[in-house]
Amino acid sequence: MKLTGIEGSTVLVTGAAGGIGSAVASCLATAGASVVAADIDGERATALADSLREGGSTALGLRMDVTDCTDVERVVDTVERSVGPIGILVNAAGVLGRVAALTEYEDAEWERVFAVNAHGPFNCMRAVGRRMAERRHGRIITVGSNSAAIVKTGQGLYGASKAAAHYLTNCLGLELAGLGVRCLVVAPGTTETAMSRTNWHLSGRREALLHGEQDSYRVGIPRGRFAQPEEIASVVGFLASDQAAHLTVTTVTVDGGSSLRP
Template sequence: MPFDARLKEEYRDKLVWISGVGQGIGLAAAQRFHALGAKVIGFDRQFSDLSVLHRAVECDLGAPEQLAQQLDTLIAQGLAPYNLISIAGVLELGDLEQLTLAQWQHCQHVNSTAVFTFLRACTPHFKQQGTGAVVTVGSNAANTPRQQMAAYCASKAAVTQLTLTAGLELANFGVRCNVIAPGSTLTPMQTGMWQDDQGAQRVIDGFAAQYKLGIPLQKLATAEEIADSIVFVASSLSSHTTMQVLTIDGGATF
């Protein structure tokens, strides 16, 4: 059976939770899963394409207690996920002595604590379901330090190990947990750091003064390329893959 047919058979009417669906990789992933027939429940503060969502959950991913209540309500309503895809992320820039405690905490809450909140809420369901997959979008910055990105790098390292630990705990229940680690991707988070129309080329070339290599493939990733990898890793096409980190950065880290 062709891959597309297998994916459509697997995802027909399946509930897939995706955080960060308002834009970028999260939106691209929602569109991919919707096209396969999944019922996507999307989480974000605002939404740009409601047509691909079975339900839009407006939430503040930086407020874990409020988020936990919303997740418990969804599960009580019979809307627990077949797949849990955590994509939402924020970037707080600044040298260590300039970075504020509020910036640090915001980055940790959205990039790491929110994923913990999702996992804690969904773990009993996953154990009972005995199948399914967790995919967390981390970053190649989890293993490669970047100047002025201490909060971001730390949060992505934390969420990477969190997801891998969840994979170890859930393996005996048939639930797989993996991390997709993109590098520079053409999203609003990336373009927001550019000062002019040469931003993309500068990222591709690298920043020698900051000890940052360029991209050997000579291009930035697109949100759709990352979304395709998320679908693959989450699906039964990758049924024997768990507790792995798939780095997708065009060779920027090696």
């Protein structure tokens, strides 16, 4: 099935230097979008955009800190003026934070995880959502996490921050549903990127993540393997396309069956 409604659109992807963000940027560039790859790591975002342009796509790399609403407004304004009206926003920037018991977290850890994972999507969705509402057209996809809906030990801050991002995205989707703006969450399970590799490295939990861990209420991954970033990106691509025109205010979980949803 050829995806339509993406070619010619201006797409802003946050966290585009990361594993999932760069796969999403590549997927949408291949579908013919003009991709703005934004990340706090501006050098890697620019390198990604350079490689997409070498492949024949239209792409621009920018530094943007999603936690800074002034920076977000500045970048959104620049993109709209120099590239075009943003038709698709993908919120992929995120941090895992430390795996620890809730009672062990420092204030600064709470602030950082929520600043990136909850405040970040809010800043971006507010800036872009207003413009999309005026134009009565747009698609916003937040890369959340299956952790938002499963209580797990050691991930209190991360799961709570992702639950906030899910709620914000679906709430905006409800508020803008009549204005032609669709808002969706893609909730990955463990995916092979720098983020998950750091987690395994620090805590030696690769096998537990894969096969389940009774005391942390983990059920493992029935599919028997982790996701590849491209398998998350292809779902984002579908949701951004006209083939998903009636999908909004919902969460698509892409986790190899690990959250056992009915």
